[in-house]
Amino acid sequence: MEKITFEQLQEEIFHEKMTNGLEVYILPKKGFNKSFATFTTKYGSIDNHFVPLGKKDYAKVPDGIAHFLEHKLFEKEDGDVFQQFSKQGASANAFTSFTRTAYLFSSTADFDLNLKTLVDFVQDPYFSEKTVEKEKGIIGQEIKMYDDNPDWRLYFGTIENMYHNHPVKIDIAGTVESIAEITKDLLYECYETFYHPSNMLLFIVGPVEPGEIMEKIRSNQEGKEFQSPQEIKRQFETEPSDVAVKDRTLHMSVQTPKIMLGIKSADLNLSGQELLKKELTVSILLEMLLGKSSPIHEDLYTSGLIDQTFSYDFTQENGFGFALIGGDTAHPEELTAKLKQILFEAKTGKGISEESMKRVIKKRIGLFLRSLNSPEYIANQFTRYAFNDMNLFDVVPVLEQIEFNDVLATTERLIDEKFITVCQVLPK
Amino acid sequence: MGISLDTIKKNPGYSVHIVKTAQYKTNTLVLKMKAPLKHETATYRSLLPYILQSNTATYKTTPALRSYLDELYGASFYVDVAKKGEYQIISFVLEIANEKFLHDSEPLLEKGIAFLADVLFNPKKDGESFDIGTFNNEKRSLQQRIQSIYDDKMRYATTRLVEVMCEEEPYGIDALGDIESLDSITAESLYSYYKQVLVEDEMDVYVIGDINEIDVQKLFNQHFKLPNREPERMKSVQKKVNTVKEKIEEMDVKQGKLNIGYRTNIVYGDPDYYALQVFNGIFGGFSHSKLFINVREKASLAYYAASRLESHKGLLMVMSGIESANYDQAVTIIHEQMKEMKQGNFSDEELSQTKAVIKNQLLETVDSARGLVEILYHNIVSGYAISLEEWLKKTESITKEEIVDVAQKVELDTIYFMKGTEV
Numbered sequence: 001m002e003k004i005t006f007e008q009l010q011e012e013i014f015h016e017k018m019t020n021g022l023e024v025y026i027l028p029k030k031g032f033n034k035s036f037a038t039f040t041t042k043y044g045s046i047d048n049h050f051v052p053l054g055k056k057d058y059a060k061v062p063d064g065i066a067h068f069l070e071h072k073l074f075e076k077e078d079g080d081v082f083q084q085f086s087k088q089g090a091s092a093n094a095f096t097s098f099t100r101t102a103y104l105f106s107s108t109a110d111f112d113l114n115l116k117t118l119v120d121f122v123q124d125p126y127f128s129e130k131t132v133e134k135e136k137g138i139i140g141q142e143i144k145m146y147d148d149n150p151d152w153r154l155y156f157g158t159i160e161n162m163y164h165n166h167p168v169k170i171d172i173a174g175t176v177e178s179i180a181e182i183t184k185d186l187l188y189e190c191y192e193t194f195y196h197p198s199n200m201l202l203f204i205v206g207p208v209e210p211g212e213i214m215e216k217i218r219s220n221q222e223g224k225e226f227q228s229p230q231e232i233k234r235q236f237e238t239e240p241s242d243v244a245v246k247d248r249t250l251h252m253s254v255q256t257p258k259i260m261l262g263i264k265s266a267d268l269n270l271s272g273q274e275l276l277k278k279e280l281t282v283s284i285l286l287e288m289l290l291g292k293s294s295p296i297h298e299d300l301y302t303s304g305l306i307d308q309t310f311s312y313d314f315t316q317e318n319g320f321g322f323a324l325i326g327g328d329t330a331h332p333e334e335l336t337a338k339l340k341q342i343l344f345e346a347k348t349g350k351g352i353s354e355e356s357m358k359r360v361i362k363k364r365i366g367l368f369l370r371s372l373n374s375p376e377y378i379a380n381q382f383t384r385y386a387f388n389d390m391n392l393f394d395v396v397p398v399l400e401q402i403e404f405n406d407v408l409a410t411t412e413r414l415i416d417e418k419f420i421t422v423c424q425v426l427p428k
Numbered sequence: 429m430g431i432s433l434d435t436i437k438k439n440p441g442y443s444v445h446i447v448k449t450a451q452y453k454t455n456t457l458v459l460k461m462k463a464p465l466k467h468e469t470a471t472y473r474s475l476l477p478y479i480l481q482s483n484t485a486t487y488k489t490t491p492a493l494r495s496y497l498d499e500l501y502g503a504s505f506y507v508d509v510a511k512k513g514e515y516q517i518i519s520f521v522l523e524i525a526n527e528k529f530l531h532d533s534e535p536l537l538e539k540g541i542a543f544l545a546d547v548l549f550n551p552k553k554d555g556e557s558f559d560i561g562t563f564n565n566e567k568r569s570l571q572q573r574i575q576s577i578y579d580d581k582m583r584y585a586t587t588r589l590v591e592v593m594c595e596e597e598p599y600g601i602d603a604l605g606d607i608e609s610l611d612s613i614t615a616e617s618l619y620s621y622y623k624q625v626l627v628e629d630e631m632d633v634y635v636i637g638d639i640n641e642i643d644v645q646k647l648f649n650q651h652f653k654l655p656n657r658e659p660e661r662m663k664s665v666q667k668k669v670n671t672v673k674e675k676i677e678e679m680d681v682k683q684g685k686l687n688i689g690y691r692t693n694i695v696y697g698d699p700d701y702y703a704l705q706v707f708n709g710i711f712g713g714f715s716h717s718k719l720f721i722n723v724r725e726k727a728s729l730a731y732y733a734a735s736r737l738e739s740h741k742g743l744l745m746v747m748s749g750i751e752s753a754n755y756d757q758a759v760t761i762i763h764e765q766m767k768e769m770k771q772g773n774f775s776d777e778e779l780s781q782t783k784a785v786i787k788n789q790l791l792e793t794v795d796s797a798r799g800l801v802e803i804l805y806h807n808i809v810s811g812y813a814i815s816l817e818e819w820l821k822k823t824e825s826i827t828k829e830e831i832v833d834v835a836q837k838v839e840l841d842t843i844y845f846m847k848g849t850e851v
Contacts, residue, residue: 366502
């Protein structure tokens with residue numbers, strides 16, 4: 001077990017890689033009632049084309065299967081794991097993203113027992129044809145719930161616009177039609193391939209004693225048998241750098257129109273500190289241009305083009321990345337034109353300056369400190385970062401390294417007509 | 429176990445609640461302003477905090493104000509308007525880094541308190557009126573906020589249930605207000621309402637973090653000067669159910685939204701409130717509850733099927749998203765679960781796991797500064813002083829009989845169904 005200390009933040013992390021390949025991290029947090037653990041596999045909705053464990057050829061699986069598997073893993077021959085957790089006073093949950101599936105619980109008592117329940121249920125699947133069929137009704141309603149949500153439709157509409165081939169454009173839950181094809185055997189095939197300990201990370205945060213917990217995890221893992229780790233082969237079709245569709249309009253039952261402008265990111269093979277620096281630099285650029293302290297934001301707000309729902313975000317992983325900017329607006333066309341103008345003018349230096357960059361960096365440091373109050377944030381982000389070879393605790397040092405020239409270069413690379421797309425939701 | 433309690437200091441016109449804890453890397457300041465929920469003032473109260481947070485006489489524009497917050501290591505600052513029972517509550521929340529974790533050590537807490545005072549007492553104005561530009565921006569923004577309730581159909585269905593169920597009670601008023609009232613508000617009338625708020629609202633400030641209590645009190649004495657007041661208190665209207673209402677509305681949705689409202693006839697502070705919490709936990713509050721198991725897991729009708737309590741008004745609300753064609757089946761299953769509760773058909777295991785989860789939930793809530801403030805503020809709204817320990821202890825001791833007694837008090841009031849057009 002190694003100990004990593006972050007002095008300025010007064011935090012310590014304990015790490016160990018188990019012999020079966022499982023990465024375990026423990027962050028002790030004194031003074032909290034709650035302990036929180038996430039058990040995550042590097043397997044999400046985009047992993048739909050791969051070589052199944054023990055086979056030779058690539059196979060495609062139905063859209064939405066990673067998310068379906070997440071639902072079904074909670075069910076065991078003798079009942080539901082949710083029941084087990086609540087008997088032990090814990091609350092459990094799970095989520096599937098583009099690149100990860102995470103299982104988690106929080107508890108204020110019986111942490112060791114709950115941790116064992118978490119690790120054991122994820123490592124012991126039980127799928128049957130009957131329960132798979134039953135789940136289709138439940139997930140069908142989950143899909144329809146999102147179908148009625150205009151913000152979700154806008155979000156996915158924008159991503160669909162950006163990508164020609166990459167599976168990031170497929171809704172994480174799939175469609176009612178695609179999940180109809182899911183069988184118990186397909187679930188086992190995905191499970192065996194992606195839930196090997198060497199593809200997973202366990203993160204624990206809370207008022208715990210790291211040495212003791214690590215020992216328990218070690219003996220738990222040594223008591224189980226796994227095949228020897230094997231490299232997972234995933235395949236993605238070549239993705240052109242330009243956007244697939246320039247604009248799309250969805251008509252829904254809304255009173256206020258919404259727009260989202262997407263910028264498709266280039267240079268998608270970054271990882272580690274390079275990726276971290278890029279994510280942070282783009283975030284700083286967007287904040288400088290469009291944040292509440294910018295004169296541009298004031299201008300957009302005062303002219304009635306945006307309201308409190310206006311937001312922007314940038315994210316990148318291996319193979320895809322995008323900036324999203326938008327919100328509710330009474331004037332969708334005008335706002336779209338204005339946002340494009342702002343972005344292109346940024347390339348000439350308008351709206352950005354070294355002084356405002358410094359202010360924004362200061363703000364980001366404060367934001368980071370604030371997020372360290374949240375065990376959920378730490379566990380989820382740490383895992384996401386680790387899967388991309390980044391370290392969450394490098395955020396502050398990397399922020400402090402960013403120079404104005406970095407921002408200029410990033411702006412030049414990011415903003416290009418061929419990377420930009422717009423999606424709108426308009427009243428029917 | 430780290431269960432924090434607040435030290436309360438009564439100053440003229442407001443109380444300061446202090447919780448000293450080393451748990452967080454930030455200090456949290458929350459100002460709560462409370463007044464009865466009334467149709468005449470609801471929209472005023474919903475608009476006011478957004479004007480105040482936009483700018484001040486010191487920070488004359490939003491960029492100036494927000495730049496100042498950025499300089500304070502990105503202090504987070506936002507406002508919120510909500511109803512608790514038949515009160516409408518305005519909150520100002522400022523979260524600011526603790527200088528201990530930063531390279532330079534500016535006195536950030538003091539600056540935070542001074543900033544909050546500036547927002548509250550020193551608005552940008554023009555004589556006896558708010559700045560007209562700011563006013564117009566925020567009026568338009570609120571109009572879109574009110575409209576957007578309709579755009580999110582899950583939320584809209586919840587709003588419609590409350591409107592139909594509490595038509596003749598103050599609780600039927602939405603905390604955001606309404607478009608018609610908004611049209612009639614002017615920068616002058618809002619300014620005059622603001623002056624009234626400063627002398628009439630019940631005000632409470634919470635300060636949570638690794639702080640020095642004496643310093644904090646000194647800072648408030650210096651920056652927050654308010655006149656004494658006798659805040660208006662009201663007891664929530666408890667209405668008897670005469671006939672059960674059923675309201676079905678057709679809308680352009682792919683999934684029907686089923687929302688059912690009950691009267692619990694029990695509010696926060698009542699002796700059987702703890703049993704009501706456990707009742708809700710067994711019935712529909714969690715993923716081991718009867719609604720989740722029977723509507724979702726067994727019948728496969730829904731993705732979500734849950735219930736929640738409104739503690740100060742005494743309501744229990746069930747919500748579920750279903751195929752429109754399955755309406756009758758879903759309602760039947762939900763009624764059956766309620767009947768099971770009234771007949772005491774739940775196991776000792778259901779009881780003990782529900783208690784364990786409630787305890788866990790309470791302890792988790794107080795792990796976040798915002799959650800802690802919400803728990804503490806229940807006492808202000810209700811006028812009772814219940815400590816977290818007492819809450820935990822009472823919950824632990826609840827018996828099956830007490831829950832069955834509570835179940836007899838729960839009355840079905842309204843079934844609201846937003847039906848899809850595509851059936």
